[in-house]
Amino acid sequence: MSDASYQGPAFWVVIPAAGIGTRMRADRPKQYLELAGRTLLEHTLDCFLDHPALKGLVVCLAADDPYWPRLRCATDPRIQVADGGEQRADSVLSGLLRLAERGAREDDWVLVHDAARPNLSRFDLDHLLMELADDPVGGLLAVPARDTLKRAGADGRVRETVDRAVIWQAFTPQMFRHGALHRALADALVADVAITDEASALEWAGQSPRLVEGRADNLKVTRPEDLDWLRQRWAGKR
Structure with missing residues (x-):
């Protein structure tokens, strides 16, 4: 989808x-591992930086x-940094506060995306933005479950088969209003x-985020x- 055809909201x-990403068994946090000559984090940032509706x-x-200061993008004026926290919610809250300092308003859209999810397609990003443009809650990219799902007991044996028709795998970006997301995260941490x-966090606050079907190859790098x-998929493509 070209920039000229994009009609979704600013974000x-x-x-x-x-x-840290301990399951990668690497010598550095997984977002700094190499893929096609650059770090995962650099590729992830590229998913957003050239979008015409990006505000910050x-x-x-x-x-x-x-590791961050060594990256060329560390001096990119479009990127700000904030202190990360012990938990994901702490980091996101810190990021929301930094956005507020930069002028983000309560009703502005904020997309939260995993640092080690570098294969987000422009089509999926634009699709999410346009599908949720007027949604009262917001939502997230997700993929319906494809395989048969089993619920395990404490003994490691199958307790039951779960109906996969109602199960989705949550991906990112996840897109919510700045104020609503900030309140939901802060209240959940206090509780x-x-x-x-x-x-x-929005679910705990009583909301029902919308599921927007995306591509299954928007995977989060979790294991080697x-x-x-x-690397195999990108070989010769970038």
């Missing part, structure tokens, strides 16, 4: 990038992150509620085989 972006982007970093993504898959 801000928060990238929580303070995680914040990357939330761990304290004393030694000591486990928040695994932004949608779960995920990165190997992307």
Whole structure:
């Protein structure tokens, strides 16, 4: 989809990038692993930086992150940084505060996207923005479950088969109004509620985020085989 055909809303972006990613068994946080000559984080940022409706982007970093200053994009004036927190929700809240300092209003759209999810397509991004442009709550990219799902017992044996027709796998970006997302995250943290993504904070606040079907290859790099898959897919393409 070309910039000329885009008719969705303007938006801000928060990238929580303070995680370690221990399951990658790497010598650095997974967002700084190499893919096609650049880091995962750089590719992830590229998904948004050239979009004509982007109003600003914040990357939330761990304290004393030694890798970020080495990236060429660290001096990009379109990117601001904020302090990351112990949990994802802490990082996102910090990013929202930084956006407010930059002029984000309560009713502005904010997209939160995983730092190690570099294969977001422009089509999916524009589709999400246009589908949710007038939504009263917001929502997220997701993919319907394809495989048979099993619920396990404590003994590691199957307890039941879950109806996959009502199960979706949550992806990012997740798109909500700045004020509503800030209140939901802050209130959930005060109540000591486990928040695994932004949608779960809105759900806890009594809202029902909308699911927008996206591409299954918008995967989050979590294990070494995920990165190997992307390297093979991108070979010769970038």
